[in-house]
Amino acid sequence: MCALPIRESLNAIPVYKPAKSSEDSGRDLTRIVRLAANENTLGFSPLAEEAVRRAAARMNWYPDPHSSRLRAKLAEKRGFLPEQLIFGNGSFELLSLAAQAYLNPGEEAIVPSPSFGWYNVATLGAGSVPVVVPLTDHKIDLSAIRERLTPRTRLIWLCNPNNPTGTYFSAGELEAFLAEVPDSVAIVVDEAYYEYADGEDYPDTVRLLERYPNLIAVRTFSKAYGLAGLRIGYGIASPGTIETLNRIRPPLNVNALAEAAAVASLEDTDFVAAVLANNREQKRFYYDSFRELGLAYLPTATNFIMVDLGTESDPVYAEMAQRGVLVRPGSDFGMPTWLRISIGKPDENRRAVELLRQALGAKV
Ligand SMILES: Cc1ncc(COP(=O)(O)O)c(C=O)c1O
Structure with a gap:
């Protein structure tokens, strides 16, 4: 012992x-x-494999601390501002950064259940209290979450579509919810399965960032792009939120091979x-x-x-x-x-x- x-x-x-x-x-x-x-x-894309091979020839050098090539490519392809983006060693890391940035010991974070298990760990890791809200009909219940908000609530974890149930809440449901949550509460929408969610009413979360600067969307290259072994995910939020998260982001957290593969993957539609x-x-x-x-x-x-x-x-x-x-x-x-x-x-x-x-x- x-x-x-x-x-x-x-x-x-x-x-x-x-x-x-x-x-x-x-x-x-x-x-x-x-x-x-x-x-x-x-x-994964053959273009990603080729890019990794090329990047491997330069592995004695530290990676670009700002993932500038990926930042520019993603911003261009998806219409984000470069300063709305942060990259992580998988989305796991970005979820942890959000907890560290917005939770004080003793404060509360809403954790739907069952959902992705890391929300609980990230909350407890920040010394905070997970407030568990069960799903209704296997779906994240935004009304039930609203009822559990207290003055101590600092963060809400939302997985959309939800792992493990595969269900999602709609754009209308999300907008009604956002309108009722105080802007002092961080809302993390984990969209790890975003690319697969083809329902017409699936929310375009990023479009809501301007109106709701307390919103953080998290996505990943691990799933549809097939880069799980390289570890790369990204967060999209207001420039102010990104600046906050960057203060505690470990330097050089995204390795050069992962960045190169992600850039190439975005080309291979x-x-x-x-x-x-x-x-x-x-x-x-x-x-x-x-x-x-x-x-x-x-x-x-x-x-x-x-x-x-x-x-x-x-x-x-x-x-x-x-x-x-x-x-x-x-x-x-x-x-x-x-x-x-x-x-x-x-x-x-x-x-x-x-x-x-x-x-x-x-x-x-
Ligand atoms: C909902 C959800 N979020 C985040 C992750 C972590 O993904 P990664 O760190 O590979 O980006 C996963 C992995 O399965 C997941 O299901």
């Missing part, structure tokens, strides 16, 4: 539990189907279009398969899908893992009869459904 005293508030922090990766299983990695962490199983087309088609495959199996599921605006087995899902998860398909058990999210399955390539999804069918068949 180490006798070194740690900051007291850290005792409340549970060890963060990411999805099990194939590395944990000690098996032949090439034969494992990874549908547990909402990665992009189609890979064909790759992202193919990823989104596959996702659209394959989510239909899951809907049809689950209907055929008589299983309830949540229609999804993301690259993963939740299915209700109607019975404890841990044994099914374990059996699928044993047979080489990794998914995520709902018990990780307090939904013990559900499985979360990332949407992969057709053969991977067919294998997942086949194993699910066999596991369920064996149980009856």
